[in-house]
Amino acid sequence: xxIAILGTRGVPNHYGGFEQFAEFFSVYxxxxxxxxxxxxxxxHPYQEKTFHGxxxxxxxxxxxxxxxxxxxxxxxxxxxxxxxxxxDIILQLGYTxxxxxxxxxxxxxxxxxxxxxxxxxxxxxxxxxxxxLKVAEWLAARxxxxxxxxxxxxxxxxxxxxxKDSTYIAYGAHxxxxxxxxxxxxxxxxxxxxxxxxxxxEPENNLDMVLExxxxxKEDQTPILVIGKHETKYGTYLKNKFKDNTNIRFxxxxxxLEHLNNLRYFSNFYxxxxxxxxxxxxxxxxxxxxxxxxxxxxxxxxxxxxxxxFYFSDKFEVKKILNTxxxxxxxxxxxxxxxxxxxxxxxxKINGDYLQLFEKCMEQSSKRK
Numbered sequence: 374x375x376i377a378i379l380g381t382r383g384v385p386n387h388y389g390g391f392e393q394f395a396e397f398f399s400v401y402x403x404x405x406x407x408x409x410x411x412x413x414x415x416x417h418p419y420q421e422k423t424f425h426g427x428x429x430x431x432x433x434x435x436x437x438x439x440x441x442x443x444x445x446x447x448x449x450x451x452x453x454x455x456x457x458x459x460x461d462i463i464l465q466l467g468y469t470x471x472x473x474x475x476x477x478x479x480x481x482x483x484x485x486x487x488x489x490x491x492x493x494x495x496x497x498x499x500x501x502x503x504x505x506l507k508v509a510e511w512l513a514a515r516x517x518x519x520x521x522x523x524x525x526x527x528x529x530x531x532x533x534x535x536x537k538d539s540t541y542i543a544y545g546a547h548x549x550x551x552x553x554x555x556x557x558x559x560x561x562x563x564x565x566x567x568x569x570x571x572x573x574x575e576p577e578n579n580l581d582m583v584l585e586x587x588x589x590x591k592e593d594q595t596p597i598l599v600i601g602k603h604e605t606k607y608g609t610y611l612k613n614k615f616k617d618n619t620n621i622r623f624x625x626x627x628x629x630l631e632h633l634n635n636l637r638y639f640s641n642f643y644x645x646x647x648x649x650x651x652x653x654x655x656x657x658x659x660x661x662x663x664x665x666x667x668x669x670x671x672x673x674x675x676x677x678x679x680x681x682x683f684y685f686s687d688k689f690e691v692k693k694i695l696n697t698x699x700x701x702x703x704x705x706x707x708x709x710x711x712x713x714x715x716x717x718x719x720x721x722k723i724n725g726d727y728l729q730l731f732e733k734c735m736e737q738s739s740k741r742k
Contacts, residue, residue, distance in 0.1 A: 375408045379451050380466035383413025384424055391466040399427040401724040412451040444470040452477050462731055468513030475516035483738050486517035488527060491649055519734050524652045525676040540730050545720035546657035549634040556635040569636055570644040571600040571655055574608040579646030579669050584615050586691020593695060594620045602626040637662035641700055652677055657718050660710035665700045681706040
């Protein structure tokens with residue numbers, strides 16, 4: 374098959390999320406002897422023409438100049454190039470800035486869209502942008518030949534809202550089994566004697582709720598590491614709000630995967646406050662790192678963790694969990710989540726599920742006949 378991957382800044386991964394998946398999946402396809410092309414921003418750090426058998430197509434990306442608007446131009450450039458290449462399948466990762474160009478998609482290529490995760494629900498966007506994102510989602514749901522949902526919650530939403538079937542294929546993670554306790558020294562914490570939360574500083578990720586629960590629990594001064602880039606308006610708000618709570622430590626972004634895995638592994642509790650989107654990569658990585666997870670109570674998180682986590686819906690439930698739950702009593706949760714990664718969320722399975730979908734689409738679609 375001749376396959377194109379659109380919708381990312383490119384491979385190899387320098388940004389996370391879809392870029393990480395694009396790297397793993399494109400190389401996997403190339404190893405299976407498919408002809409695979411990945412679109413890269415013109416200013417991507419990797420400037421070679423191939424990457425482990427994957428053809429790299431650099432296209433002008435003016436995001437550096439125009440901000441978000443530049444993403445629409447970049448996607449337009451990618452689609453216009455794709456029109457020249459007679460692809461069997463085009464996999465679009467996300468829809469935010471490419472679905473408005475649906476009418477330009479190559480007519481003979483099978484258009485498969487990963488529908489990402491309800492971006493219009495994010496309160497960081499103004500009302501007009503939220504409405505635009507709803508329209509973009511509608512266009513993608515209507516124009517895609519086949520849809521992929523990376524969580525059962527998204528799959529249910531697509532069926533209920535747009536009467537569209539989709540294929541559930543989650544995200545992946547690598548199992549972590551090589552802990553190094555000395556890494557904790559850099560963060561001034563001790564094994565089993567700290568909690569952590571890692572997220573983008575956005576209201577939907579409920580850092581405020583978790584930290585309020587921590588602040589309420591005055592008798593327990595166990596440190597919590599708050600990991601994520603906090604030089605934002607919301608980050609400044611949170612730092613000011615909790616400036617008198619010395620056990621709440623805003624340490625900024627941590628991009629060293631070995632460090633993150635060890636922090637998760639040696640933590641007491643790993644809080645996961647995400648409430649919008651599909652299968653969150655950081656949640657899977659926490660499961661793979663053998664953390665005890667305390668998650669926001671919503672269908673997206675429950676679809677992944679099932680009964681193998683503790684859930685909270687407000688700051689009082691956070692406080693109650695802090696006072697009543699012991700990690701040593703719940704090692705079966707950790708084991709079950711680790712097994713789930715090994716069986717259901719490993720990259721080999723995820724890649725295989727996508728390839729199986731592609732083969733099915735090629736058999737069913739009249740476009741390639």
